Amino acid sequence: MGELNLEMLRKEFGEVGGEHVVAVDDIDIDIADGEFLILVGPSGCGKSTTLRCIAGLEQPTSGEIVLNGEPVTQRKPKDRNMAMVFQNYALYPHMTARENMAFGLRMTTELSNDEIDDRVVNAAEVMDIEDLLDKKPGELSGGQQQRVALGRAIVRDPEVFLMDEPLSNLDAKLRTQMRTELQDLQQELDVTTIYVTHDQTEAMTMGDRIAILNHGELQQIGTPAECYQEPENQFVAGFIGSPSMNFFDVELHDGTLSTDDFQVHVSKEIDDELTGAGSEFVMGIRPEEILSKEDVDGEDGFTVEINVVEPLGDVTYLYTEIAGNEATISVDRNTEIEPGDEIQISFPQSEIHVFDPNSGDSLITRGAPPNGEPANEVDAGAERTEA
Numbered sequence: 001m002g003e004l005n006l007e008m009l010r011k012e013f014g015e016v017g018g019e020h021v022v023a024v025d026d027i028d029i030d031i032a033d034g035e036f037l038i039l040v041g042p043s044g045c046g047k048s049t050t051l052r053c054i055a056g057l058e059q060p061t062s063g064e065i066v067l068n069g070e071p072v073t074q075r076k077p078k079d080r081n082m083a084m085v086f087q088n089y090a091l092y093p094h095m096t097a098r099e100n101m102a103f104g105l106r107m108t109t110e111l112s113n114d115e116i117d118d119r120v121v122n123a124a125e126v127m128d129i130e131d132l133l134d135k136k137p138g139e140l141s142g143g144q145q146q147r148v149a150l151g152r153a154i155v156r157d158p159e160v161f162l163m164d165e166p167l168s169n170l171d172a173k174l175r176t177q178m179r180t181e182l183q184d185l186q187q188e189l190d191v192t193t194i195y196v197t198h199d200q201t202e203a204m205t206m207g208d209r210i211a212i213l214n215h216g217e218l219q220q221i222g223t224p225a226e227c228y229q230e231p232e233n234q235f236v237a238g239f240i241g242s243p244s245m246n247f248f249d250v251e252l253h254d255g256t257l258s259t260d261d262f263q264v265h266v267s268k269e270i271d272d273e274l275t276g277a278g279s280e281f282v283m284g285i286r287p288e289e290i291l292s293k294e295d296v297d298g299e300d301g302f303t304v305e306i307n308v309v310e311p312l313g314d315v316t317y318l319y320t321e322i323a324g325n326e327a328t329i330s331v332d333r334n335t336e337i338e339p340g341d342e343i344q345i346s347f348p349q350s351e352i353h354v355f356d357p358n359s360g361d362s363l364i365t366r367g368a369p370p371n372g373e374p375a376n377e378v379d380a381g382a383e384r385t386e387a
């Protein structure tokens with residue numbers, strides 16, 4: 001069992017360089033037993049501090065950490081039954097892998113040597129590192145060291161795994177491999193896991209849900225598909241998804257969102273929703289939702305000049321400037337477009353997002369008010385998860 005609740009968790013660091021640092025700003029998160037939760041956000045948003053508070057390595061300024069219904073906020077790290085895996089592996093260099101994995105158990109439990117040996121061997125099997133057990137960290141590659149570090153967490157048989165960017169020191173190929181392995185491992189062990197990353201791909205692919213932080217505040221928590229398709233504000237819309245969503249300052253007049261370069265005729269529903277909120281908005285559209293060339297029909301098509309073409313193999317990105325902003329368009333890999341070409345594009349009304357320019361709150365999500373039915377029902381329904 002590893003149900004974890006963060007209740008109004010707050011961590012202030014006091015004055016640093018003349019600024020009062022609030023690293024974690026009254027965060028409420030409920031994590032279900034066995035859930036894989038990803039904490040994601042830009043550098044300095046408070047991810048690691050949140051994790052360190054949960055582990056007991058930082059004392060929160062206020063709020064409560066509750067494990068299986070019991071507050072653990074005042075407990076020492078070793079008494080929380082959680083195991084943390086760090087980015088830099090944090091292995092003792094003078095100990096073998098076996099000793100590294102056994103050390104925590106020897107220090108914090110009453111287990112006999114035989115019991116500890118059994119656990120180490122079992123964890124080594126799970127991590128496929130049996131033949132590395134008698135080597136010291138200096139004799140191991142980065143990937144192997146991280147396996148030992150994970151093995152060390154597994155032997156503890158914890159109720160919660162806390163992982164702070166555990167794959168970021170590995171090269172790209174190994175990271176991809178370990179990403180899949182970690183997902184399998186988490187499912188097999190069924191241990192509640194909180195995983196900190198700033199990596200888009202890890203955030204979108206590894207967890208059951210993602211919690212997005214900015215400036216210490218929780219911006220949104222939901223499945224990857226929810227956060228991608230139904231971002232609650234402009235920050236989430238811009239942060240989740242790579243390349244990022246395109247944004248434009250637009251004005252609403254007579255059922256049309258427009259800039260000097262383009263216009264998007266909107267439905268009566270969108271018009272009614274926005275009219276009450278003013279006349280200036282931020283419109284967003286994802287690169288892959290922009291229609292180009294022969295897809296374009298109707299009155300809202302317009303011409304842009306492509307500045308850069310970036311073929312990635314599976315997909316090609318086109319870079320252009322629209323209404324004074326850099327914009328990215330994602331097209332089929334077989335495109336024959338070249339830099340300097342002019343192409344026709346349009347923004348389908350069913351895919352636009354509209355945000356309040358002051359608060360950043362989402363007003364229209366994929367062509368509909370946030371709680372309404374998405375205009376593009378077939379797509380949205382397929383990936384939508386019941387709340």
Ligand code: ATP
Pocket residue numbers: 013016021022023041042043044045046047048049050198
């Ligand atoms: P990164 O991805 O760069 O590791 P992060 O999202 O994990 O960033 P934290 O390390 O949690 O962010 O830091 C959050 C904020 O708290 C930052 O402004 C950071 O400078 C500040 N901070 C973190 N630790 C301390 C400390 N011990 N003393 C003072 N300020 C700190």
